[in-house]
Amino acid sequence: MNSNAGGDLINKAALDFWTSGKRREDIQLKDLEPMLSVGVFNNKNSGLWHSSLIDRNLIDYFVPLLPLEHKHVKMCVRAEMMARGHEVDEKVVQAVADEMTYFPKEARIYSDKGCKTVQAKLDIHEDIAKAMD
Known part of the structure; x- marks a missing residue:
């Protein structure tokens, strides 16, 4: 579960x-x-x-999923770029990671949504890059 x-x-x-x-x-x-x-x-x-x-005591274990930091989000962006067959562009990696929302707002330590919106944000960057070509 x-x-x-x-x-x-x-x-x-x-x-x-x-x-x-x-x-x-x-x-x-x-x-x-x-x-x-x-x-x-x-x-x-x-x-x-x-x-x-x-x-019924059917839960044996809790596996807590910790919030992801900026560096983890960047890893997700890189993995998604590679999964799409693209070379990793660190400028895009940084831009996508920076566009994510983080908490607490003043310190921006942990991603609000983990890596859930990385694909959509990467799509936007790809669309912009295609439009500029």
Whole structure:
């Protein structure tokens, strides 16, 4: 099962780590699991609230998906360019990554949408490049 239940809690934890000077890569499952199990299972707004999955103890693991940083978004752009059979143009990589929205707004640390809009933004850059030829 894939769910973004607890996404806000994970994002808050990632921001707390960043605020305290720790790297995203330093976040361990043990740092998130207690908060997630309570926050997701006991949240009336969660899709898991009173779910038969919970009642039957059918969830074995939480795999928290951490928010992506600017460098991760750039990796997504490069991968998408290669998947399209294009040479990687670092100017385009930087431009697409910079166009993404990040939080917190003043620091722009984590991508709001991960890499979900990379394809569409790359399409726009390709259309502009074709129009200029």
